[in-house]
Amino acid sequence: NLHITEINDAPFFNPILDITQNEDFGNLLINVASNISDVEDADTLLTLQYVLNDTTIISIDINNVTSEVNFTSIANQSSSTQVNLSVWDSGWLQDSTTFELIVTSINDAPWANGTLDNFTTNEDTGNLDNVILVSDFNTNWSDVEDTTPTTYELVKSTNTSTSCWFDVSNNFNCSTIANASGIDYYTISLNDSGGLSVVYDWQITVTAVN
Numbered sequence: 001n002l003h004i005t006e007i008n009d010a011p012f013f014n015p016i017l018d019i020t021q022n023e024d025f026g027n028l029l030i031n032v033a034s035n036i037s038d039v040e041d042a043d044t045l046l047t048l049q050y051v052l053n054d055t056t057i058i059s060i061d062i063n064n065v066t067s068e069v070n071f072t073s074i075a076n077q078s079s080s081t082q083v084n085l086s087v088w089d090s091g092w093l094q095d096s097t098t099f100e101l102i103v104t105s106i107n108d109a110p111w112a113n114g115t116l117d118n119f120t121t122n123e124d125t126g127n128l129d130n131v132i133l134v135s136d137f138n139t140n141w142s143d144v145e146d147t148t149p150t151t152y153e154l155v156k157s158t159n160t161s162t163s164c165w166f167d168v169s170n171n172f173n174c175s176t177i178a179n180a181s182g183i184d185y186y187t188i189s190l191n192d193s194g195g196l197s198v199v200y201d202w203q204i205t206v207t208a209v210n
Contacts (some may be wrong), residue, residue: 008091011038011046016085018100023078033067036087043067047088054081057103071101076144078105107194110143120205123181132172141190141198149190159184161206174204181208
């Protein structure tokens with residue numbers, strides 16, 4: 001008699017192509033049920049595992065019931081990481097696929113840490129140097145990519161008693177207009193290297209004197 005002894009066949013993992021996502025993509029859910037197979041075991045008896053070579057960019061969760069792999073971005077991180085997914089059968093044979101998950105950097109918008117202090121002066125004071133220091137602008141501004149603003153802009157003014165401008169060091173200077181008093185309003189934009197900005201409203205009060 002010829003007796004044929006059954007042996008366990010290894011499962012198969014059809015390769016997964018490289019994946020590209022933008023920074024802060026949130027969650028990416030892929031179902032690998034169509035990628036895995038085994039001669040003896042149904043998909044529900046197969047076990048998925050992963051090896052992630054850089055855990056600072058993404059995290060991974062696996063649902064072995066549904067054969068779903070969930071990739072979660074880590075805030076403000078970009079780069080690429082190698083992902084190895086393996087499938088194991090009930091006899092502890094396995095197959096695996098390795099691919100790159102690439103997280104593309106995107107520019108994050110800056111935000112305000114606070115407000116700019118308004119300013120008061122008397123009529124006919126003349127030049128007012130460094131009414132707002134560049135260090136005050138920088139203190140009230142934050143960004144993921146840039147430590148300080150790339151450009152400092154005066155974008156709007158409603159003024160009858162002062163004239164204001166940025167100097168070459170990005171300090172904000174003003175000068176009173178002769179015999180004029182009132183409240184002047186200025187809108188200032190602090191911009192990052194990607195062209196995104198934080199806008200501040202600021203006012204200067206010129207008090208009338210006899």
